[in-house]
Amino acid sequence: MVSTNPGCETPWTSRLMKRISRGRRSSYFLPLLLGHGRSQGVFMVKSLRQSPEGDQPWTETLQRHIAYGQKGRALRLLEKVIERDMPLFENLPSVQENKRIAWLYRIDLLRDWGRLSEALAWTCLECELHPENLAAQILKDMLKESLHLQVKPSDEAPTVAIKKGVQGAWHGVAGMREVKAVLERDIILPLRDREMAQKFKVRLPRGVLFYGPPGCGKTFITRKLAGILNFAFIEVKPSDLASPYVHGGQARIGSLFEEAKKKAPALIFLDEFDAFVPNRQSQGVSYHYGAEVNEFLAQLNDCWKSKILVVGATNLIENLDPAVLRPGRMDVHVFIGPPDIEARLELIKQFMQDRPQKDMNWPELAEKTDFYTSAEIEHLIDEAAKYAFQERRPIIQQDIHSVMGANPPRLNKEKIEEMKKPIGFL
Template identity: 30%
Template sequence: MNDNPLELLSPEECTNTILELSGVEFEPDIAVDLWSNILKHKWLLSEKLGRDVGLRTACIDFLENMEQAPDEYLTYQQKNILSEMGAQTISRKMWDTISDSQPPKQLVQRRIIMPLMEESLSLKHGVVPPKAIVFFGPPGTGKTHFVKAIAGVLAWRYIEIVPSMLMADGVEKIGANLREVMEKARNLDEVVLFIDEFEEIAGSRDMADRIDKSITNEFLKQIPLLKEQQNKILLVCATNYIRDLDAAMLRPGRFDCIIPVGGLDREGRTTILEHYLSTLNTGQIDLDRLVEMTSGFTPADIQYLFQQVAHFAFEQELATQKDYLVTAETFIDITPKVLPSLSDEVIEEFEKDSVNFSRV
């Protein structure tokens, strides 16, 4: 629509064109505003009806429905952006797959979900609902899972941006693509915008080359713009490498919370194990023993273990043509072959990061 010369009319030309189309004469400064809305309305009507609607029809329809037309246009535009950005609806149930004892569930509940859901109570007590947060922690600890679960529980749409998507047009274009994505996202309402592998676009500028620096700078500009918006958008950024982020990115005022996502305790493992056990064809299982055996396992390790067990069971039955039940013995055989991601060393580093970088 930007190439359309109709968009470049002078105020007087707007007055005359609208007069010609509708028979109504508006002051030039009002006509300019009306004209841009009429063009949007023409596009909206054409999209809705699936055919190109003439200017006269669009102009008259717009003037007749002047009150609701801009709102309708906004809603329609949002729908378009949502599908373009691959917005997903997440089930509320996802939140229940996370045990109450799994950090940071309770923290997220208190600091993120309640202030966003109880808006007027937040306002009454001067609590500022969060707009931008960071999750950090070792791979596979459930950061992405948490973000989706938040979207589910808020009943907001979930949009994921992976930096590799921004690289599609070459490295030089990452900054521009990031700006464009963020501009689009700012038009949306009730959306959780998730940026994974956040260090790719927010790395420290000390060590970076020129292009990397410009991407980090662009991102630094985008956060306050997003925070100024009145609509409900929660930006969540996740990283495995919190130490590599630019210091300016982590300064108070940019992100509302910086939240560590670490290992699972017994209860956390039990909840996830129960979930995955329900997907298998099981016989006698010793859950306590399994919880014991999976110390140091992340949710991703548990998922991997269950994939191995499922394949084993499948192949057994295929070979013997007899019902194969997964039992405690199956797990005793297979679990030692899966190495826990959270070694003492990884946990130690994560704990240091938690002390140095957390802000909740």
């Protein structure tokens, strides 16, 4: 009988409903019905982002492997995420996105480790299996160029001359591989080969929104992005466009985009973006602010035709005008959170560089500084250096631990998840 639970004569539906009514867990039955062992069934119900190796998200497990130099384990984990068989869930967007990000992770790691031939082999295989994968098609040509292999010339050269080197493009941006993978897939690769993007009918990016807590490197990442794209970098603060005259702000916005057209290809970076485009429905937003938002939206609609990319950064995404977030405007949204363990490891080493020190366990420090922002980690090191300086001795790990005890991070897991909620994480 199909509705009977294996090993029991009672229909499984009746037993399931009884467990639910009594507030007991019902996941025991799901693996049996799906044809899996109990642990795998619970994995699928619990989280589609959970690591095949444990209870935490696979991205966190991967970052830990990388931070500890466990290259083989990192690659094996990525292979499990990419290849694991989940037939009932394989068409869910979250599962497909996980596999795409894991694939980009693998190529990124192999490039960082100088294993370009291996990266090219995986990229060629992906092109054979999924010819619609635009990122794979463009990465294949980039890797061939780096290996000095012959690349079939296109009829028309790319209209934007992006740096071709695939190694060291993100030099100085430690960790944050998921952010870099999303930017490479959604921004860098389509702009590098516009002809290929047009063939796949991939719309070129109009604008990018970086959001998240302060002190996490949004400005630094934007500068790196402009360098990789080989775009002129134009940084604008709210005070740069302020005007005491009615409609004066509108005129300055127009002048900003005219300047960018002259320097094109150009990247306009708008720091404190919520001050440029405040929600026009909010109380206290005057008429002239509304007119400036309208002007900005009008300029944003057509700036991509002039080879202008707009990047906004905000810590207060809830204050933005909703119109700016719709597709076709600032349509790529990237959450920039506190540094992951790989980034923290490199940041601590960087901030400790050239300081007298001894007995440092770098991976342990990276583990213990979870949820600290880049700015907070720098503060920890500076304060630890003061302790050591007062006693005229090298900095030791206990100095940093002491500073951490007096300066806990402002963020925690709950706060970070709350910050991601408004528009999600890509």
